[in-house]
Amino acid sequence: MAGIGGAETTGRKARWAVLNVLVVAYALFPVLWIVSLSFKSKATLADGNFIPREWTLENYTAIFSTTEFVRALVNSIGIAIIATVIAVVFGTMAAYAIARLDFPGKRVLVGISLLVSMFPQISLISPLFEIERTLGLFDTWPGLILPYITFGLPLAIYTLSAFFREIPWELEKAAKMDGATPGQAFRRVIAPLAAPGVFTTAILVFIFCWNDFLFAISLTSTENSRTVPVALSFFTGSSQFEDPTGSIAAAAVVITIPIILFVLFFQRRIVAGLTSGAVKG
Amino acid sequence: MSHAVTQETGTPPPKRDAKAKAAISEGKKAERRLGLLLCAPAVIVMAAVAGWPIIYSVWLSLQRYDLKFPDRQEFVGLDNYVTVLSSPYWWNAMWITVVITVVSVVIELVLGMVLALVMHRTLVGRGIVRTSTLIPYGIVTVVAAFSWRYAWTPGTGYLAETIAGGEPVLTQKIPALLVVVLAEIWKTTPFMALLLMAGLALVPDDLLKAAAMDGANAWQRFTKVMVPVMKPAILVALLFRTLDAFRIFDNLFVLTGGSQGTTSVSMVTYNNLIKGLNLGIGSTMSVLIFIAVAVIAFIFIKLFGTAAPGSDNGGRR
Numbered sequence A: 001m002a003g004i005g006g007a008e009t010t011g012r013k014a015r016w017a018v019l020n021v022l023v024v025a026y027a028l029f030p031v032l033w034i035v036s037l038s039f040k041s042k043a044t045l046a047d048g049n050f051i052p053r054e055w056t057l058e059n060y061t062a063i064f065s066t067t068e069f070v071r072a073l074v075n076s077i078g079i080a081i082i083a084t085v086i087a088v089v090f091g092t093m094a095a096y097a098i099a100r101l102d103f104p105g106k107r108v109l110v111g112i113s114l115l116v117s118m119f120p121q122i123s124l125i126s127p128l129f130e131i132e133r134t135l136g137l138f139d140t141w142p143g144l145i146l147p148y149i150t151f152g153l154p155l156a157i158y159t160l161s162a163f164f165r166e167i168p169w170e171l172e173k174a175a176k177m178d179g180a181t182p183g184q185a186f187r188r189v190i191a192p193l194a195a196p197g198v199f200t201t202a203i204l205v206f207i208f209c210w211n212d213f214l215f216a217i218s219l220t221s222t223e224n225s226r227t228v229p230v231a232l233s234f235f236t237g238s239s240q241f242e243d244p245t246g247s248i249a250a251a252a253v254v255i256t257i258p259i260i261l262f263v264l265f266f267q268r269r270i271v272a273g274l275t276s277g278a279v280k281g
Numbered sequence B: 001m002s003h004a005v006t007q008e009t010g011t012p013p014p015k016r017d018a019k020a021k022a023a024i025s026e027g028k029k030a031e032r033r034l035g036l037l038l039c040a041p042a043v044i045v046m047a048a049v050a051g052w053p054i055i056y057s058v059w060l061s062l063q064r065y066d067l068k069f070p071d072r073q074e075f076v077g078l079d080n081y082v083t084v085l086s087s088p089y090w091w092n093a094m095w096i097t098v099v100i101t102v103v104s105v106v107i108e109l110v111l112g113m114v115l116a117l118v119m120h121r122t123l124v125g126r127g128i129v130r131t132s133t134l135i136p137y138g139i140v141t142v143v144a145a146f147s148w149r150y151a152w153t154p155g156t157g158y159l160a161e162t163i164a165g166g167e168p169v170l171t172q173k174i175p176a177l178l179v180v181v182l183a184e185i186w187k188t189t190p191f192m193a194l195l196l197m198a199g200l201a202l203v204p205d206d207l208l209k210a211a212a213m214d215g216a217n218a219w220q221r222f223t224k225v226m227v228p229v230m231k232p233a234i235l236v237a238l239l240f241r242t243l244d245a246f247r248i249f250d251n252l253f254v255l256t257g258g259s260q261g262t263t264s265v266s267m268v269t270y271n272n273l274i275k276g277l278n279l280g281i282g283s284t285m286s287v288l289i290f291i292a293v294a295v296i297a298f299i300f301i302k303l304f305g306t307a308a309p310g311s312d313n314g315g316r317r
Helices: A009-038 A058-064 A067-100 A106-118 A122-135 A141-166 A169-177 A182-211 A214-218 A228-234 A245-276 B018-061 B079-085 B088-121 B126-138 B141-151 B158-162 B173-200 B205-213 B218-246 B250-255 B265-275 B279-307
Strands: none
Touching: A009 A245, A009 B088, A009 B126, A009 B141, A009 B173, A058 A067, A058 A245, A067 A106, A067 A141, A067 A182, A067 A228, A067 A245, A067 B018, A106 A141, A106 B018, A122 A141, A122 A214, A122 B018, A122 B265, A122 B279, A141 A182, A141 A214, A141 A245, A141 B018, A169 A182, A182 A245, A182 B018, A214 A228, A214 B265, A228 A245, A228 B141, A228 B250, A245 B126, A245 B141, A245 B173, B018 B279, B079 B279, B088 B126, B088 B173, B088 B218, B088 B265, B126 B173, B141 B158, B141 B173, B141 B250, B173 B218, B173 B250, B205 B218, B218 B279, B250 B265, B265 B279
8 A cells, every 4th residue: 555645645644544533433333322321320311312421230230130131142142153063064064075076066056055145034934933833943942043054054155165265275185195085184184274264154154143133033932042132122121111221222232242352353354254255256 | 074985096096097097086986975975964954944945935825824723724826926916015015125225235335335445445544444344244233223223212312312303213204214224224334345345455456556647537547447347346245235135124123113114025024924923925925025036136147147156166276
C-alpha cells in the first residue's frame, strides 16, 4: 500500500482513520446497546439512555438462577459442539477425497453439497418435524444435531477442500515413496498440515450451529433441547407484569461472548475461511 | 480407513511391464475405494437428513394432513397447491419476502463494496476494522434482532426517541419493514464485504497503476478495471446473499412477529406448520419455497457460467 505522495500521507492516514472509526462504530453500536441494556437496573431500563445511569449485575444473577436459561445454555453448548465435531470430521474426510483423490462421483458430491448449502431450511422443517416425531427424535439433542451436521457439512467441505488444495502435493508423494499407504499419508502427513484449516472450519460451523433459530424453534418443545436463541424469545418475566427486557439482554450478551472471543483471537483465520471456499477466480 | 488399501499400491515399480500396469490399476482401484469410503459418511448424512425429507415433503404436500385431525388424512392430489396459490396471505408473504430480499441485497452490495474497499485499502488499523466487522457476521441473529427491537421501542430505545420521535415504529407496516431491512443489512453487509474483498485481492495493482497513468479517474478505474475482474466474486456474493435473504425468518420473528402483514414465506410456513400443525399445507409451502430458491439459483448459475462456485472444485490441479 505505497502512498503515492510522501507529504500527504498524514492527511490520508487521518482520512482513513475517520473512515475506520465510522466502520467500527457501525459494527459495534447495536452490540454495545444490548450490553448497556443488560447492565441497567429495573428502574432505569426504560429510560432510553444509551449508557446506563445505574450499573447492576442483577439481570445476570437473575437469568443464571433460572433452570430455563441454564438448561438452554447447556443445550446450546452441547449440541453445537457435538454437531461441529461430527460435521468437521466427515467434512475433512470428504474434502480430502475431493482435493486429492480420483474417484467416480466426485463432481456429484460437490454438486450435492452446493445444493444443500443453498437449500431453504424452512423446506426441511415440515418433513423433519414429522419424521422426528415418528422416530422419537423430536425435542432431543440428536434431533437438532442431525440437521446441524447436514448444513454444516457443505460449509466444511467447501472451506476444507480449498485449504487442502493449498497443501503441497509433493509431501504426500514423498510419504508414499517411503511406503505409506494413501490412508497413512492422510493421517500422518496431510492431517497435521491441514490442522489450521480444520480448526478454522470448526469455528465457522460452530458459529452456524450457535446461530440457528429456525430448526431450534421448530424441532424442540421443552427445556429438554431448547437452545438459548429460542429460550430467549420465550422469556417472560416471573410475573406477567414483569418486563423480560433485562433478562433477554443479559442472556443475549452471554451467548455473544463466545462469538466475540472467536472474532478477537481468530480474526485472520475466519476471514481466510470465509473467503477461501467462496471465491476462486 | 487404511485397512481398505493394500500395501503394494504406494510404490509402482519403475519398469513398464505387465506387472507394473497391474500394480498401477490396483493402486487406482485402491484410490477410488478410499475416495468413496471417505465421502460415504458425508453423503449418507446429507441424503438422509436433506435428500429424503425433501422427497417426503413432496409426498406430504399431496395429502390432507392436519395433526389436529390426524384421522382425516387422505390423498388429495394438488388441492393443497390450489389452496396455497389462491391464498392472499401466501402472495402477500411472497411479495414481502421479495421486497425485503431485493432491497436489502442491493443496499448490501453497495455498502459491502464500500466496506470492502475500506478494508482492502486502509492504511491504519486494518486488524481492528476487520475484527469489528466480523462481529455482525458472527453474532446470533436473534440477539441482534432484540437489540434493534429495543432500540426502536418507545421509552426503552435510543433510536425510538431520537429518530422516530417516540413513535411505535415496529407496529406500522412500512416503518417496521424498514427496520427489518436495516437489521438484515447491518448483520450481513460484512459477509458481503469479505467476499468482495477476496475479489478485490485478485485485481492486479499494476493494472490499476497503468490505468491511472493512462488518465483514468478513480470511478473509471473502479468500473472499467476492478468490476470486470471482480465479476465472479460479485456474483458469488450476490447469490449467497440473495438465497440467504429469501429465507428471512429470525429477524422478522423477533422484530414484528409477522404482525401488520409483515410475514415472510418462511414465517407463513412456520405458522402453518408448527403453530397450525397443518402438515399438508405446510409441506406444500415448503415445496413452493424450494422451487423458488431453485429458480433463483438456476438464474444465477446461468449468469455465472464457468465461474460457478464448485465448478473449480471438481478438477484437481
